[in-house]
Amino acid sequence: MIELRQLTKRYGDVTAVDGLSFDVRPGVVTGFLGPNGAGKTTTMRVMLGLDAPTSGTATVGGRRYADLPFPLTEVGALLDPHAVHPRRRAFDHLLFLAQSNGIGRGRIEEVLGLAGLADVAGRRPGEFSLGMKQRLGIATALLGDPPVVIFDEPVNGLDPEGIVWIRTLMRGLAAEGRTVLVSSHLMSEMALTADHLLVIGRGRLIADVGFEAFMRSRPSRGVLVRTPDAPELAVRLADAGAAVRQDGDGALVVTGMASAEIGKVAMVHGVVLHELTPHRVSLEEAYLDLTRDSVEFGQAAHFAHARESVRTGRSAGRGEPARTRDGVDA
Numbered sequence: 001m002i003e004l005r006q007l008t009k010r011y012g013d014v015t016a017v018d019g020l021s022f023d024v025r026p027g028v029v030t031g032f033l034g035p036n037g038a039g040k041t042t043t044m045r046v047m048l049g050l051d052a053p054t055s056g057t058a059t060v061g062g063r064r065y066a067d068l069p070f071p072l073t074e075v076g077a078l079l080d081p082h083a084v085h086p087r088r089r090a091f092d093h094l095l096f097l098a099q100s101n102g103i104g105r106g107r108i109e110e111v112l113g114l115a116g117l118a119d120v121a122g123r124r125p126g127e128f129s130l131g132m133k134q135r136l137g138i139a140t141a142l143l144g145d146p147p148v149v150i151f152d153e154p155v156n157g158l159d160p161e162g163i164v165w166i167r168t169l170m171r172g173l174a175a176e177g178r179t180v181l182v183s184s185h186l187m188s189e190m191a192l193t194a195d196h197l198l199v200i201g202r203g204r205l206i207a208d209v210g211f212e213a214f215m216r217s218r219p220s221r222g223v224l225v226r227t228p229d230a231p232e233l234a235v236r237l238a239d240a241g242a243a244v245r246q247d248g249d250g251a252l253v254v255t256g257m258a259s260a261e262i263g264k265v266a267m268v269h270g271v272v273l274h275e276l277t278p279h280r281v282s283l284e285e286a287y288l289d290l291t292r293d294s295v296e297f298g299q300a301a302h303f304a305h306a307r308e309s310v311r312t313g314r315s316a317g318r319g320e321p322a323r324t325r326d327g328v329d330a
Helices: 040-047 090-100 105-114 130-142 160-175 187-193 211-217 230-239 259-268 283-294 299-312
Strands: 002-011 014-024 029-033 055-060 075-078 148-152 179-183 196-201 204-210 223-226 243-246 252-255 275-278
Touching: 002 040, 014 040, 014 055, 014 196, 014 204, 029 040, 029 160, 029 187, 040 055, 040 148, 040 179, 075 130, 090 105, 090 130, 105 130, 130 148, 130 160, 148 160, 160 179, 160 187, 187 283, 196 211, 196 283, 204 211, 204 283, 211 283, 223 259, 230 243, 230 252, 230 259, 259 275
Parallel strands: 029 179, 029 196, 075 148, 148 179
Antiparallel strands: 002 014, 002 055, 196 204, 223 252, 223 275, 243 252
16 A cells, blocks of 8 residues: 655745545546646656655554565656666666565566567567557566556557556556555556546645546536437427537437426437436546646646747747756656
């Protein structure tokens, strides 16, 4: 289990993480979400001992990462797929890490096979595509067969087959009772993977909730209608004063009219209904609603800054003090 207690991290006068307290529990996939600049990557770096906290604690299995005698056997992580020597063979990269943590050579072949890299073990990562580097980073995270794994944007660069693979892998690790924390901006993927959600904004915790409970807590937006006569019903409902739009899979989303009234319109015109249910928002819509006030680098701010830069004759992004240190957050 990962435990944070009042974790705070400042860089000069910038507070990247502000009093975070939460637990990441075993047996579930926990999605770690937040807008750009929210503090996600900084939080994970503190968990892994890459940055020291200004105050508060971050522990893995009750101990700081720095106190783990063989850390790769306790916690595995993928934060940056490029954090590998480009000219050292993939097998040798893993061998170096394995020897430093008391891990046998046999485990290297296991994780290379698991990551689909067995045939390229003798190649150098400098020759790898981004997707292959991601797979090598995941193999590295799993090298010590750790009970805790942390992934930052693990699907970046992966093809559709790779995305299904990493999704299945994470759910399988959680099913084995491991602690799985994954940060991602892909809400559609999180909706298929995460059992629990941690959402932060401007370094502070916004939500710590189960996925299903979070989705049930969001208000419905209209009525979802499925019928083999969608075009006909859409016209009839519009004539009756409802607003109708087509959902992505051919269903109708109706607003301005209750389910009972929609049913009456369908009955009067002899339209068969297959479904008539409240239309729930997607995770992406729910997330955007939740974090609307926590977006630090939105479009409006970007264009306002660009206009100011043009007016004053400065290039965008230059001549102004940076609000956050490059690389602090994703």
